[in-house]
Amino acid sequence: MRRVYLAGPDVFRPDAPEFAARLKAVCAAHGLDGVSPLDALAGGDDPAWAGLAEPLRIARRNEAHIAGCAAVIANLSPFRGPSADAGTVFEIGFARGLGKKVFGWSTSAVGFAARTRAFLGIAGARDAQGMLIEDFAGMADNLMIDGAIAASGGAFFAGAALDAFARCCAATARAVG
Amino acid sequence: MRRVYLAGPDVFRPDAPEFAARLKAVCAAHGLDGVSPLDALAGGDDPAWAGLAEPLRIARRNEAHIAGCAAVIANLSPFRGPSADAGTVFEIGFARGLGKKVFGWSTSAVGFAARTRAFLGIAGARDAQGMLIEDFAGMADNLMIDGAIAASGGAFFAGAALDAFARCCAATARAVG
Numbered sequence: 406m407r408r409v410y411l412a413g414p415d416v417f418r419p420d421a422p423e424f425a426a427r428l429k430a431v432c433a434a435h436g437l438d439g440v441s442p443l444d445a446l447a448g449g450d451d452p453a454w455a456g457l458a459e460p461l462r463i464a465r466r467n468e469a470h471i472a473g474c475a476a477v478i479a480n481l482s483p484f485r486g487p488s489a490d491a492g493t494v495f496e497i498g499f500a501r502g503l504g505k506k507v508f509g510w511s512t513s514a515v516g517f518a519a520r521t522r523a524f525l526g527i528a529g530a531r532d533a534q535g536m537l538i539e540d541f542a543g544m545a546d547n548l549m550i551d552g553a554i555a556a557s558g559g560a561f562f563a564g565a566a567l568d569a570f571a572r573c574c575a576a577t578a579r580a581v582g
Numbered sequence: 583m584r585r586v587y588l589a590g591p592d593v594f595r596p597d598a599p600e601f602a603a604r605l606k607a608v609c610a611a612h613g614l615d616g617v618s619p620l621d622a623l624a625g626g627d628d629p630a631w632a633g634l635a636e637p638l639r640i641a642r643r644n645e646a647h648i649a650g651c652a653a654v655i656a657n658l659s660p661f662r663g664p665s666a667d668a669g670t671v672f673e674i675g676f677a678r679g680l681g682k683k684v685f686g687w688s689t690s691a692v693g694f695a696a697r698t699r700a701f702l703g704i705a706g707a708r709d710a711q712g713m714l715i716e717d718f719a720g721m722a723d724n725l726m727i728d729g730a731i732a733a734s735g736g737a738f739f740a741g742a743a744l745d746a747f748a749r750c751c752a753a754t755a756r757a758v759g
Binding site for chain 1: 641713730
């Protein structure tokens with residue numbers, strides 16, 4: 406089975422281990438081996454990381470997880486703002502830099518510009534600081550994210566969490582299976 | 583001069599071209615060739631992108647800019663939430679995937695956990711949805727961002743915008759110059 410990295414703020418859930426297990430079960434039903442950020446590395450941590458502070462070791466481990474996967478399936482649901490979780494966004498950028506396929510799913514079907522305006526409570530082209538609202542038709546988030554999904558041969562699905570994720574897994578399996 | 587990509591939400595400023603010129607002048611004073619997301623590609627766009635929608639062409643162009651640089655200097659100031667701008671975070675992930683050095687600067691010297699709690703207006707370990715506040719000492723943003731800066735041999739500077747940026751340029755020049 407092809408390994409796929411399950412990026413997302415789901416690691417912050419109160420039921421993070423159980424939710425990761427549910428995502429992995431959906432992956433397995435689609436012939437994919439889901440890798441959670443909560444997983445240990447198959448070969449253990451690199452001994453060179455022993456002196457690093459815990460958050461920096463976690464970062465190295467997640468990078469190594471992604472490097473060992475064929476694709477990333479990212480939960481791009483808005484997180485504490487109009488965009489996806491910063492760690493998740495970093496990880497899809499990292500995956501794209503490594504030439505991996507990037508797939509995304511989200512519980513929000515609202516376009517990025519409308520979501521940003523709703524978050525800010527404004528209607529115009531710029532926010533209260535004069536900063537432009539990025540506004541292109543069909544974008545689910547910042548254009549770098551949509552651009553990476555498209556350029557990598559991935560796809561994006563919006564809907565109820567596990568339904569959107571399952572459709573994302575089906576598309577990922579067709580692309581890398 | 584070594585080329586460095588100037589990532590950040592500064593492209594959304596009302597004075598975006600003028601601000602990019604100011605950043606480039608600081609780069610030049612440190613012996614660096616600053617590349618703005620607003621710049622055209624030296625060799626022009628890849629003809630293969632001709633059929634792409636504008637936001638997807640911009641994404642490809644920014645990826646190509648980064649691929650042609652030795653390092654990224656990212657404006658990681660909080661943007662419409664506790665974390666940095668999503669496009670900027672994607673770009674440092676992409677740069678890290680390509681093995682580039684990642685440097686960051688921010689107008690906020692507040693740590694990520696305290697900044698997140700202030701944004702949410704809470705004091706505890708979890709938000710109103712039960713999602714954990716990532717809380718590790720010394721992190722300026724999500725650990726993947728701090729982790730990439732550290733792992734790549736980069737550095738992070740907080741302070742008034744152009745002062746923090748200038749210190750960031752000095753460190754970048756020492757690392758890649």
